[in-house]
Amino acid sequence: MKICVIGLGYIGLPTSLLLASAGHEVLGVDINRKIIEKLNRNELPFIEPGLEELFQKAKNHFHADSRLQSSDAYIIAVPTPVENGLKIADLAAVKNASHAILQVIQEGQIVILESTVPPGTSELLILPILQENGVKTIYFAHCPERAIPGKTLYEMVHNNRIIGGIDKESAEKVKDLYASFVQGDMFLTDVKTAEFVKLMENTFRDINIALANEFALLAEEANINVWEAIHLANKHPRVHILNPGPGVGGHCIAIDPMFLAEKSSTAKIIPLARQINSSMPIHVIKMIKRMIKGVKNPTITLLGLAYKGNVDDIRESPTFKIKRIAENEGISVKTYDPLIQDNLENAGTLEEATKDSDCLIVVTDHDVFKQIDPKKLSMRHKNLVDTRNILDHDLWKRNGYQVNVLGDGTN
Secondary structure, three states: OEEEEEOOOOOHHHHHHHHHHOOOEEEEEOOOHHHHHHHHOOOOOOOOOOHHHHHHHHHHHEEEEOOOOOOOEEEEOOOOOEOOOOOOEOOHHHHHHHHHHHOOOOOOEEEEEOOOOOOOHHHHHHHHHHOOOOOOOEEEEEOOOOOOOOOHHHHHHHOOEEEEEOOHHHHHHHHHHHOOOOOOOEEEEEHHHHHHHHHHHHHHHHHHHHHHHHHHHHHHHOOOEHHHHHHHHOOOOOOOOOOOOOOOOOOOOOOHHHHHHOOOOOOOHHHHHHHHHHHHHHHHHHHHHHHOOOOOOOEEEEEOOOOOOOOOOOOOOHHHHHHHHHHHOOOEEEEEOOOOOOOOOEOOOHHHHHOOOOEEEEOOOOHHHHHOOHHHOOOOOOEEEEOOOOOOHHHHHHOOOEEEEOOEOOO
16 A cells, blocks of 8 residues: 555654555655655664664655655654643644645545544544545544554554544454554454543553652651562552652653543543642652752752653653753753753763762663762762662662662651
């Protein structure tokens, strides 16, 4: 088939390459000219395990451009952020993609929405746009992505998929297309249920992270080490508590729950979980301020710009909120993340980031941070806040550091 994928980000590009490697002729479209130029120079715009190898395998069937062409199928994989201040979905990119498809769509072609959207978006917003030019037969389905940075390719291939068709024939056609690379089971439903299911999945994660974060705060008050407590509680066969942290990032878990709650007058747990997770950077700031109390003109170093370990995705990362709050309180902030390129806020080396710093804060659980030798750092004051509990704290203490761990009330 000839397939057009609109949006060449963390979901759209891997999807394009998987389809191209399966033999389809794929046109990847993006409004960002830098992404198009990079891809057509055989360069990738971001890091993801296995993506380079897949790119080399698929490139003879893949081309990138800023303009759409009429195709057998169109896949919309554009961002759907939350509109600043309003806490409702910003669907501008989805609408723009739909209008672009409208200019080239013909009878009997397929449109697939992978972008995460509030329930009802497909029927109330996208389909009316696609039908404006009088095309009567359009096969449409919502097939929400299920993949996590760092394991994107494996999960796209092996995870089960939900396919929500506007009708049964649409769902079956999309299932046949995805069967060219998906090895997991595919479950067919209606389009609105598919929209709802995707939001349920990420909301489930957000609420459970909020529970872990609340346990961490309570453990600090009760002088208990929450990490040990979680380890022991998880010995119960029906208990699986997640790890706490400095806040929730990424384009999914930090965003999607609000798509469920934005039109509801009855949602209670979802907004509360969002409130807890959004407040964790403020708690981290309190931990930092206790460590640097009495220091004049303090400087701190945040380790990690990415929202999670071993990826280069900075979307919604709690690091930026911690940084902004600290700067607003007169604290100088340096950041360091060896996985992030071309970011003006990122120090060039660990040595530059930690020189004359008064407190080192682990925000992202990159494996590379576990290898840091505390003896080689030129800190002005030896303070460490580990929000991920990933370092060898005894080693740092032996090297003269005061250590504070999120959720450890025995510090």
